[in-house]
Amino acid sequence: MDRISLYWRNATAEAIGDKHGVTERELQEIAPKIKQLYQEQLNDRKAGKLRYRDLPNDSDMVDAVHREVEHFRDKCDVLVVLGIGGRALGNIALQSALNPYTYNLQSDRTRPGPQLFVLDNVDPDQIKAVVDNISPKLKKTVINVISKSGETAETASQFILFRDLLEKKLGKKYKEHILATTDPSGGTLREIATKEGYRTLDVPEGVGGRFTVLSAVGLFSAGMCGIDTDALLEGAAAMDKRLKEPDLLKNPAALIAAISYILDRKGKHISVMMPYSTSLYYLGDWFRQLWAESLGKQVDLKGKDVSAGQTPIKALGTTDQHSQVQLYREGPNDKLITFLEVERFSQKLAIPESMKDVQTLRYLAGSNFQTLINSEKLGTEYALLESKRPTMTVLFPTISPQTVGQFLYLYEVAVSFMGGLYNINTYDQPAVQLGKDATYALMGKDGYADLAKKIEPVAKRDKKYLV
Amino acid sequence: MDRISLYWRNATAEAIGDKHGVTERELQEIAPKIKQLYQEQLNDRKAGKLRYRDLPNDSDMVDAVHREVEHFRDKCDVLVVLGIGGRALGNIALQSALNPYTYNLQSDRTRPGPQLFVLDNVDPDQIKAVVDNISPKLKKTVINVISKSGETAETASQFILFRDLLEKKLGKKYKEHILATTDPSGGTLREIATKEGYRTLDVPEGVGGRFTVLSAVGLFSAGMCGIDTDALLEGAAAMDKRLKEPDLLKNPAALIAAISYILDRKGKHISVMMPYSTSLYYLGDWFRQLWAESLGKQVDLKGKDVSAGQTPIKALGTTDQHSQVQLYREGPNDKLITFLEVERFSQKLAIPESMKDVQTLRYLAGSNFQTLINSEKLGTEYALLESKRPTMTVLFPTISPQTVGQFLYLYEVAVSFMGGLYNINTYDQPAVQLGKDATYALMGKDGYADLAKKIEPVAKRDKKYLV
Numbered sequence: 001m002d003r004i005s006l007y008w009r010n011a012t013a014e015a016i017g018d019k020h021g022v023t024e025r026e027l028q029e030i031a032p033k034i035k036q037l038y039q040e041q042l043n044d045r046k047a048g049k050l051r052y053r054d055l056p057n058d059s060d061m062v063d064a065v066h067r068e069v070e071h072f073r074d075k076c077d078v079l080v081v082l083g084i085g086g087r088a089l090g091n092i093a094l095q096s097a098l099n100p101y102t103y104n105l106q107s108d109r110t111r112p113g114p115q116l117f118v119l120d121n122v123d124p125d126q127i128k129a130v131v132d133n134i135s136p137k138l139k140k141t142v143i144n145v146i147s148k149s150g151e152t153a154e155t156a157s158q159f160i161l162f163r164d165l166l167e168k169k170l171g172k173k174y175k176e177h178i179l180a181t182t183d184p185s186g187g188t189l190r191e192i193a194t195k196e197g198y199r200t201l202d203v204p205e206g207v208g209g210r211f212t213v214l215s216a217v218g219l220f221s222a223g224m225c226g227i228d229t230d231a232l233l234e235g236a237a238a239m240d241k242r243l244k245e246p247d248l249l250k251n252p253a254a255l256i257a258a259i260s261y262i263l264d265r266k267g268k269h270i271s272v273m274m275p276y277s278t279s280l281y282y283l284g285d286w287f288r289q290l291w292a293e294s295l296g297k298q299v300d301l302k303g304k305d306v307s308a309g310q311t312p313i314k315a316l317g318t319t320d321q322h323s324q325v326q327l328y329r330e331g332p333n334d335k336l337i338t339f340l341e342v343e344r345f346s347q348k349l350a351i352p353e354s355m356k357d358v359q360t361l362r363y364l365a366g367s368n369f370q371t372l373i374n375s376e377k378l379g380t381e382y383a384l385l386e387s388k389r390p391t392m393t394v395l396f397p398t399i400s401p402q403t404v405g406q407f408l409y410l411y412e413v414a415v416s417f418m419g420g421l422y423n424i425n426t427y428d429q430p431a432v433q434l435g436k437d438a439t440y441a442l443m444g445k446d447g448y449a450d451l452a453k454k455i456e457p458v459a460k461r462d463k464k465y466l467v
Numbered sequence: 468m469d470r471i472s473l474y475w476r477n478a479t480a481e482a483i484g485d486k487h488g489v490t491e492r493e494l495q496e497i498a499p500k501i502k503q504l505y506q507e508q509l510n511d512r513k514a515g516k517l518r519y520r521d522l523p524n525d526s527d528m529v530d531a532v533h534r535e536v537e538h539f540r541d542k543c544d545v546l547v548v549l550g551i552g553g554r555a556l557g558n559i560a561l562q563s564a565l566n567p568y569t570y571n572l573q574s575d576r577t578r579p580g581p582q583l584f585v586l587d588n589v590d591p592d593q594i595k596a597v598v599d600n601i602s603p604k605l606k607k608t609v610i611n612v613i614s615k616s617g618e619t620a621e622t623a624s625q626f627i628l629f630r631d632l633l634e635k636k637l638g639k640k641y642k643e644h645i646l647a648t649t650d651p652s653g654g655t656l657r658e659i660a661t662k663e664g665y666r667t668l669d670v671p672e673g674v675g676g677r678f679t680v681l682s683a684v685g686l687f688s689a690g691m692c693g694i695d696t697d698a699l700l701e702g703a704a705a706m707d708k709r710l711k712e713p714d715l716l717k718n719p720a721a722l723i724a725a726i727s728y729i730l731d732r733k734g735k736h737i738s739v740m741m742p743y744s745t746s747l748y749y750l751g752d753w754f755r756q757l758w759a760e761s762l763g764k765q766v767d768l769k770g771k772d773v774s775a776g777q778t779p780i781k782a783l784g785t786t787d788q789h790s791q792v793q794l795y796r797e798g799p800n801d802k803l804i805t806f807l808e809v810e811r812f813s814q815k816l817a818i819p820e821s822m823k824d825v826q827t828l829r830y831l832a833g834s835n836f837q838t839l840i841n842s843e844k845l846g847t848e849y850a851l852l853e854s855k856r857p858t859m860t861v862l863f864p865t866i867s868p869q870t871v872g873q874f875l876y877l878y879e880v881a882v883s884f885m886g887g888l889y890n891i892n893t894y895d896q897p898a899v900q901l902g903k904d905a906t907y908a909l910m911g912k913d914g915y916a917d918l919a920k921k922i923e924p925v926a927k928r929d930k931k932y933l934v
Contacts, residue, residue: 009932010925085789100596105571105582121786122843123745124816124836125866129567151827154785157818157839160831164819188827209789252934269799270737270778278590289790296794309798311737313780318621319588321902322552322676323756327763329898331776332736349591351624352631360618360655363912364627369591372624372910376589379905382925386901399592431796434853435788438846443839445830458477458849465476467719 001238002397004406006252010381011259011336011390019266020333020388026262030421031248034258037420038246042413052211052412055204056236056405062229064201065216068179069223071199075176076142078134079114081221082158083146086209087181088120089286090218090408096282097404098227112226114142122154131165138169138177142224146181146217148203150189153439159189181216208427210289213408228401235405243413253410256392257417260336263390264310268336271310272328275340276317276377279399283340284314287411294415296431297424308422310336318376325380329387337384339393340407341377345370346399468705469864471873473719477848478726478803478857486733487800487855493729497888498715501725504887505713509880519678519879522671523703523872529696531668532683535646536690538666542643543609545601546581548688549625550613553676554648555587556753557685557875563749564871565694579693581609589621598632605636605644609691613648613684615670617656620906626656648683675894677756680875695868702872710880720877723859724884727803730857731777735803738777739795742807743784743844746866750807751781754878761882763898764891775889777803785843792847796854804851806860807874808844812837813866 013021042050055061072079081091095103095116104115117130134141143162147155166174180193184202193200201216212218214236219229245251248258260271271291273284296309315324317339328335348368356365364372384391394410396403419426438455441448480488509517522528539546548558562570562583571582584597601608610629614622633641642663649656651669660667668683679685681703686696712718715725727738738758740751763776782791784806795802815835823832831839851858861877863870886893905922908915 005933007928007933009929012932084786088786089790101593102596102600105600121745121783122836122840123743124812124814124840126568126745127836128814128816129569133569133572152789153831153839153843154789156822156828157831157834157836160819160822160828161816161836164821167821188825192822192825250934255934269801276590278588278593285790288787292791292794292798296796296798298797307797307799309794311778311780311794311798311801313778316588319551319555320755321899322619322621323556323752324759325902326896326898327759327776327778329763329901330765330774331759331763331778332774334736334778345591347591347595349595349628352627354631354634355623355627355659358655358659361623361627363907363910364620364624367624367910369589369594369624369628372620372906373589373591375909376620376902376906378909378922378926380902382905382922383898383902385925387898429793431793431850431854432788434796435792435843435847435850438849439839439843440830442842442845443830443834455845455849458852459845461474462476465479466472466474467717467722 001234001402002400004397004403004410005395006255007393007395008255008259010385011263011392015385016388016390020390022259022262027248027258030258030262033421034248034254034417035246037417038254041420042416050416051204051206053240055207055214056233056240056409061202061204061216062233065219065223065229068199068201068220072142072179073113073224075140076114076224077108077140078137079116079142079144079221079224080130080134080162081116081118081144081146082155082162083118083217084120084152084154085289086212087146087155087217088118089289090213091221092118093282093286094213094218094222094227094232094404095225097279097399098222098401099225101278103225113224116221116225118221119158122157127158127161138166141166142177142179144179144181144220145189146203147189148183149187150182150192151187153436153443179220181220210293211412213286214405231401232405235402236409238402239406239409243410253413254417256410256414257421259392260310260418261421263336267334268390269310270313270335272313272315272335272337273340274315274317274320274337276373277340277342277399278316280340280342281314281316283407286408288312288314290411290415293429294426295418295422295424297422299422299424308424317380318373321376321380325383328389329383333389335389337389337391339377339381339391340396341374341393342396342399344398468701468869469867471864471870471877472862473722474860474862475722475726477852478730478859482852483855483857487857489726489729494715494725497725497729500888501715501721501884502713504884505721508887509883517883518671518673520707522674522681523700523707523876528669528671528683529700532686532690532696535666535668535687539609539646540580540691542607543581543691544575544607545604546583546609546611546688546691547597547601547629548583548585548611548613549622549629550585550684551587551619551621552756553679554613554622554684555585556756557680558585558688559587560749560753561680561685561689561694561699561871562692564746564866565689565868566692568745570692580691583688583692585688586625589624594625594628605633608633609644609646611646611648611687612656613670614656615650616654617649617659618654620903620910646687648687677760678879680753681872698868699872702869703876705869706873706876710877720880721884723877723881724888726859727777727885728888730803734801735857736777737780737802739780739782739802739804740807741782741784741787741804743840744807744809744866745783747807747809747863748781748783750874753875755779755781757878757882760896761893762885762889762891764889766889766891775891784847785840788843788847792850795856796850800856802856804856804858806844806848806858807863808841808860809863809866811865
């Protein structure tokens with residue numbers, strides 16, 4: 001199996017100096033804490049928190065996903081996933097990474113699975129456009145609604161709309177077009193699914209949304225679209241083995257966490273993930289959630305409230321060289337940049353020789369796009385090094401289900417180490433609730449009248465500040 | 468014409484306190500500087516720097532764009548734009564904002580223009596996927612290559628590939644399928660275009676890439692895809708009039724700049740643009756370049772080198788409530804968040820009543836998605852206010868060419884004010900060059916051998932740091 005690897009020299013003091021790089025001494029100082037985390041939290045399971053680490057070997061889950069893919073595959077030209085946050089970002093990342101850029105534009109004949117729409121917003125124009133587009137194909141449309149509780153406003157409202165659409169068009173058969181991925185035992189969506197007789201998959205118990213890409217949540221749509229989900233899990237399982245390594249310097253997840261933590265304390269409050277690959281760009285959105293929700297926390301440090309959490313950003317090479325690199329090189333030195341580099345793309349894609357007589361373009365003749373994009377990456381890495389900006393690289397020998405599985409698992413464990421270093425609860429998201437409640441209050445849900453009254457003054461716009 | 472407006476109360480001390488909000492006194496203190504900038508730079512043209520402000524009234528440019536759209540429209544089912552940075556991000560933003568989410572998926576019959584691919588990367592897999600997809604349609608394919616010099620490695624290599632593809636398939640007729648948007652008088656691409664006999668449009672002189680969306684660069688692809696480019700420019704011209712207002716409190720561009728500048732100095736080093744609209748999401752990429760390249764600069768402050776530049780981020784409501792809001796509320800208070808809110812979408816899109824008997828979902832029955840997404844926005848605004856996080860809102864009454872034109876122009880002028888406040892050159896990007904040169908060196912371009920030698924040690928990976 002191709003192994004991904006981490007190259008971290010350009011984040012060290014040796015490469016860019018003590019002020020902005022990690023020193024050997026800082027790593028030595030943090031090593032005992034990493035070892036303790038490794039022993040007490042990361043390799044043992046405490047309070048059910050690390051249940052996500054079992055997913056690569058959960059054969060019941062795998063069997064269930066295979067069963068549903070098998071069941072739906074031939075009946076489906078269009079798959080619509082309704083979910084948000086951790087019930088969508090993994091699906092989008094897998095699809096973008098492992099299927100062609102033009103996947104949805106291919107004909108039903110050549111495409112290895114159904115068209116896929118992952119609807120993770122409640123924009124009426126967007127939803128209406130998708131509804132109009134798929135309406136002629138409803139007989140071969142499957143809706144995969146993913147929600148643990150079934151009460152998330154976005155997913156619930158979409159579900160009501162699409163269920164209604166199917167029922168109006170297909171009559172009683174509509175229920176054969178719905179797969180609910182939800183809590184195994186209770187909650188609104190489980191109750192509806194049971195009552196109406198939908199097929200179902202389980203949201204894994206004890207695993208937060210942002211850690212569920214390698215469960216039924218992320219794997220069903222991937223499997224439907226022809227992605228080898230067994231190979232994804234093989235990749236994750238192989239990474240799991242590599243991470244059973246107590247030595248900080250040999251454990252890439254621990255290293256990512258240690259470097260990020262040390263550099264955050266040196267003012268690198270922003271963590272940029274910058275793939276040099278369009279396919280891998282959406283791993284950045286998955287990473288954004290993993291990093292932001294897991295680490296963006298109040299930390300009680302000896303009675304004093306302080307805030308933790310690097311701000312994660314996604315960027316795209318080479319595209320953002322022409323947009324962000326001016327800032328990354330010459331603006332505040334407050335970023336740790338992680339490149340994703342692909343050593344071998346599916347094809348090199350030759351640059352023709354037809355312009356070799358144009359002097360300024362001669363150097364391109366006979367080269368190829370793989371060499372070009374990787375030269376651009378190295379050029380940017382060099383330019384950032386010259387400006388003493390810390391960078392790391394995750395090297396993908398190829399883009400495959402195995403390497404993507406390794407990557408996802410690597411960053412899940414890395415964020416667990418990070419949370420341990422900050423001494424926070426990596427697995428909750430308490431600050432999200434108030435906005436949800438405020439939405440309920442504004443939408444008139446029972447029991448939120450008091451909150452609605454508190455929001456009223458904010459809803460009224462003060463003309464003095466409207467220009 | 469529908470007017471966009473700026474609501475800024477929730478960025479003030481009145482709303483969130485002195486520590487994180489803008490005080491009246493701070494605005495009073497900055498007002499004279501704004502007035503000076505207004506008089507000396509923003510409303511007069513100095514050193515040709517503000518040439519971009521003429522674009523909305525440049526009738527020669529408009530005529531040329533109309534002429535080319537007229538010429539190509541009937542011959543074109545597929546339009547491929549080759550460009551990068553400011554020669555792509557505006558095109559993508561216009562297309563996403565003003566055409567349906569499913570535009571490229573529509574049939575040639577119902578779509579108001581050709582399929583559009585804006586290729587702003589050199590990923591071989593992505594390019595190959597597009598080439599394969601359009602190959603059967605080459606007879607009705609038009610390539611719009613956009614580069615001032617013609618030497619940008621990304622655009623040049625793509626151009627060579629697509630030119631070759633057309634020539635192989637169409638013989639001598641290939642040149643009728645190419646439109647070059649380039650320097651009016653010289654450079655590699657202009658020379659090739661003249662020699663081979665392509666139709667051309669001009670990249671405007673004296674306007675940096677990131678300010679060219681409202682020129683032939685951005686308008687040709689928009690016009691081809693059925694977007695009313697005259698209305699876009701009308702919107703920009705209307706905003707231009709509004710910004711001829713010397714009073715800071717009545718000038719939205721000056722206010723955006725003043726608030727951003729004051730809050731940057733209070734530690735809000737990150738500027739988040741968060742549309743509650745999927746269509747407007749890609750305005751965020753355009754904004755990222757505008758903000759990062761214009762403001763990410765070394766500032767010589769009394770002989771001491773310091774760095775300026777808020778880091779721009781794009782986020783998406785409601786999607787990122789389930790990904791970033793935990794961090795935005797509870798993590799470091801280092802962000803200014805600007806919401807984009809749409810008062811009236813193309814449709815409200817009713818939420819059916821079919822689940823009204825489910826107690827937890829009853830509140831949704833009979834409402835609509837427009838009300839839901841805007842309640843989510845207000846709910847998030849409220850939650851951030853409670854956490855004393857500064858936010859502003861740009862209100863779009865509707866999404867239309869006029870309102871989008873206003874928005875683009877508003878932020879262009881705002882960044883000009885910002886650059887003036889930081890006392891930097893807003894219009895250059897000196898730090899980008901080294902990475903470009905390094906790429907040339909690695910690709911073996913003549914004259915870069917010395918640099919290639921300097922990069923060599925970086926290119927060799929030190930095994931000690933590879934895990």
